[in-house]
Amino acid sequence: xxxxxxxxxxxxxxxxxxxxxxxxxxxxxxxxxxxxxxxxxxxxxxxxxxxxxxxxxxxxxxxxxxxxxxxxxxxxxxxxxxxxxxxxxxxxxxxxxxxxxxxxxxxxxxxxxxxxxxxxxxxxxxxxxxxxxxxxxxxxxxxxxxxxxxxxxxxxxxxxxxxxxxxxxxxxxxxxxxxxxxxxxxxxxxxxxxxxxxxxxxxxxxxxxxxxxxxxxxxxxxxxxxxxxxxxxxxxxxxxxxxxxxxxxxxxxxxxxxxxxxxxxxxxxxxxxxxxxxxxxxxxxxxxxxxxxxxxxxxxxxxxxxxxxxxxxxxxxxxxxxxxxxxxxxxxxxxxxxxxxxxxxxxxxxxxxxxxxxxxxxxxxxxxxxxxxxxxxxxxxxxxxxxxxxxxxxxxxxxxxxxxxxxxxxxxxxxxxxxxxxxx
Ligand SMILES: Cc1ncc(COP(=O)(O)O)c(C=O)c1O
Numbered sequence: 001x002x003x004x005x006x007x008x009x010x011x012x013x014x015x016x017x018x019x020x021x022x023x024x025x026x027x028x029x030x031x032x033x034x035x036x037x038x039x040x041x042x043x044x045x046x047x048x049x050x051x052x053x054x055x056x057x058x059x060x061x062x063x064x065x066x067x068x069x070x071x072x073x074x075x076x077x078x079x080x081x082x083x084x085x086x087x088x089x090x091x092x093x094x095x096x097x098x099x100x101x102x103x104x105x106x107x108x109x110x111x112x113x114x115x116x117x118x119x120x121x122x123x124x125x126x127x128x129x130x131x132x133x134x135x136x137x138x139x140x141x142x143x144x145x146x147x148x149x150x151x152x153x154x155x156x157x158x159x160x161x162x163x164x165x166x167x168x169x170x171x172x173x174x175x176x177x178x179x180x181x182x183x184x185x186x187x188x189x190x191x192x193x194x195x196x197x198x199x200x201x202x203x204x205x206x207x208x209x210x211x212x213x214x215x216x217x218x219x220x221x222x223x224x225x226x227x228x229x230x231x232x233x234x235x236x237x238x239x240x241x242x243x244x245x246x247x248x249x250x251x252x253x254x255x256x257x258x259x260x261x262x263x264x265x266x267x268x269x270x271x272x273x274x275x276x277x278x279x280x281x282x283x284x285x286x287x288x289x290x291x292x293x294x295x296x297x298x299x300x301x302x303x304x305x306x307x308x309x310x311x312x313x314x315x316x317x318x319x320x321x322x323x324x325x326x327x328x329x330x331x332x333x334x335x336x337x338x339x340x341x342x343x344x345x346x347x348x349x350x351x352x353x354x355x356x357x358x359x360x361x362x363x364x365x366x367x368x369x370x371x372x373x374x375x376x377x378x379x380x381x382x383x384x385x386x387x388x389x390x391x392x393x394x395x396x397x398x399x400x401x402x403x404x405x406x407x408x409x410x411x412x413x414x415x416x417x418x419x420x421x422x423x424x
Contacts, residue, residue: 004318005207005244005251005309012200015315017308020199022278026179029186034201036106041208046101053097057130058087060094060212064220064370069339074359077368079230080342081217083242083375090345090375091213091242092123096192098209100127103190110134110189114178116143116171116238117300117347118150119375120194125159127192135159138177141169143299146383168293171238171303175277195239196307199278203307207244213372214249221370229253232363235372236350237261237268237321238300240307242374247319255370257319259310260354262301265294266323268314271304281308297326297387298346298380324353332356333377333384345375346384 012018020030040046054060062085067078083091096113103111111128114137115121121137128135137154141163144151154161167173175198182191196203196210221230233250235243237259247257261268271282276291284292284304296302313319324332329346332353337343344352351371355363363369377384 004316005248005313008200008204012204014203014309014312017273017279017281017311017315018200018203019280019308020278021275021280022179022199023183025183026186026199029182030199030201032106033205036102037201037205040102040105046105050098050101053101054094054212058093058097059085061216061220062086064217064224065340065342066224067340070336073335073339074356075365076355076359076363077366078355079221079224079368079370080373081213081220081246081370082373083213084342084344084373085376088119088123088126089378090119090123091210091245091372092120092194092375093126094212094245095194095206095209095241096120096123096127099190099192099205100131100133103133103192104131106190108133108188108190110136110185111192112136112138112178112181112185112189113192113194114138114171114174115150115194116140116174116302117298117345117375118143118147118154118379119300119345121159121161122150122153122157124192124194125154125157128159129157136181137161138164138174138181140171140174141165143170143174143302147299147379149382150379170294170299172277172291172294172305179277195241196244196309197239197277197279197281197305203279203309206241207248207309210241210245211248213242213245214247216249217246217370217372218249218253225368229255230370231367232256232258232369234258234260234351234355234369236301236347236374237306237310238265238303238347239305240310242348242372244307244309246372247313251318257313258354259319259321260350261306261321261323262294262296262298262350263323263325264296265301265303267304267306268310268321269323271306273311276305279305279308281311282306297329298350300345300347301350322354324350324357328353328357330384330387337377342373343377343381344373345377346380348372348374
């Protein structure tokens with residue numbers, strides 16, 4: 001049995017989930033990457049260079065913010081880990097800077113990436129500019145429309161954004177295209193995968209590169225809470241990298257860990273085990289095993305699968321998983337803006353929405369909750385304006401008043417997340 005958030009097995013499994021399901025041509029590339037990352041991660045020189053860049057360039061450590069007005073509103077104590085304040089506006093840069101350093105060590109001159117919300121694409125384009133590397137980012141056509149600002153940012157940073165116009169024109173199709181491109185260009189190119197998904201070693205490597213979020217947050221919470229940990233630690237889950245990085249810092253604590261997916265992309269609540277994008281994990285699929293389309297207001301969570309370590313954490317019972325509806329997310333998005341002066345990205349607004357819904361019930365009054373605010377909302381403001389704008393082009397009167405009702409909104413069709421292994 002794998003230790004809680006320890007290293008995966010030699011074949012890349014966390015419990016029953018993970019592995020390396022790739023075409024023959026990519027097996028040596030995955031093995032080369034695994035060896036390179038293992039060596040780098042054991043090398044103090046690599047860590048020193050990474051830490052220096054994350055600090056002087058990336059803006060780390062990001063603070064933990066106490067949310068006084070939101071806490072008063074909800075009757076619980078809410079803390080935010082502020083990844084929205086990292087350079088490029090999300091946690092994605094932590095992973096990318098590490099992979100770009102690794103690519104340089106491996107002698108690769110070009111980065112490719114997939115992106116959904118555009119944040120990982122922007123982070124990759126940023127690192128490519130910083131290291132003087134070529135960069136191509138694959139992005140679904142639908143995501144290019146709803147995240148137009150990030151497309152322009154990537155272009156400004158010198159990257160080529162390649163539209164993917166097949167399937168649902170979202171993240172899963174972009175991953176397929178990036179994997180195809182990697183097969184064709186593997187000698188010169190590093191595939192900078194943006195979450196804890198894909199074939200081994202990516203789920204492990206990306207979690208390790210993101211654990212800085214959880215390690216920092218745990219130390220910061222202890223300082224703030226007089227040596228204690230928060231009672232709950234909550235993060236949104238697309239592929240699952242900000243949640244995995246956060247959970248890694250708290251896996252050995254007594255905190256309850258909660259991952260929140262999008263209602264229309266809830267692989268752990270509504271999916272079943274299967275193979276997608278090189279990994280064995282939970283994914284949304286139809287009765288004959290074809291991958292179903294995900295549907296979410298948030299491009300970053302519009303993904304039908306989930307990283308294999310989350311499937312394992314759900315099965316082992318160490319973390320629980322739930323989902324939030326688009327309606328709940330919009331309400332939480334506005335609530336944070338109005339009570340704290342922080343406009344979150346739509347992705348972490350899912351984690352907030354879960355907290356809002358469960359405050360005073362599942363989360364007892366007075367309990368302390370840490371939410372990872374994985375990114376800022378600038379990229380989403382135009383989309384949210386179009387959704388919320390009334391006929392006169394104004395946000396409807398009284399909407400702030402309606403936000404209190406969000407607690408009682410509960411998706412009717414919810415099914416439980418995978419049960420703990422011992423309960424099966
Ligand atoms: C701000 C933000 N948070 C979360 C995510 C979801 O990714 P992950 O689950 O890997 O953290 C994204 C993806 O684009 C994002 O942009």
